[in-house]
Amino acid sequence: MADWKSAFDELVAVRGPALRGYAYLLAGDAPTAADLVQEALVRVFGRLRVGSDVQQLEGYVRRAILNLYVDDRRREKRWRETRHLLVDPDPPGEDLVTTNAVRQALSDLSPKQRACVVLRYYEDLTVPEIADQLGCAEGTVKRHLADARSRLAAQLGVTEESVQ
Structure with missing residues (x-):
């Protein structure tokens, strides 16, 4: 088994609930939080040089979650400002x-x-x-x-x- 695979498995098993909780507090809903965690894991473990220190990897994933959340909110704000005027706002x-x-x-x-x-x-x-x-x-x-x-x-x- 590859070194990154064991680090990934350990991170998800040990710190997965904490990462989902962190993302939930930022996003405010469970599906978006799950998407943030998944995308952050893909970004961190998609790199060629991933270490095996779980604490360091968790920090990388948390930072990726935060960056993804802020970027998504910016994108969402731009969309709200530019969408067609006939679209009704949320009731x-x-x-x-x-x-x-x-x-x-x-x-x-x-x-x-x-x-x-x-x-x-x-x-x-x-x-x-x-x-x-x-x-x-x-x-x-x-x-x-x-x-x-x-x-x-x-x-x-x-x-x-x-x-x-």
């Missing part, structure tokens, strides 16, 4: 329960804001670590987090003092 739904309200509020954030929120509050990364992950300045991460907290608080009807 309004019934009153949402708290989980759906939070999911909707998260989906209204920009891709970078949502990525910052997930990395900060789910992955428990520090601001410098988030800046390193996203390839931007620490001040930019702080701005994204502050804007995201403000938008989430406004949409969910929560005061920011109770959130922090």
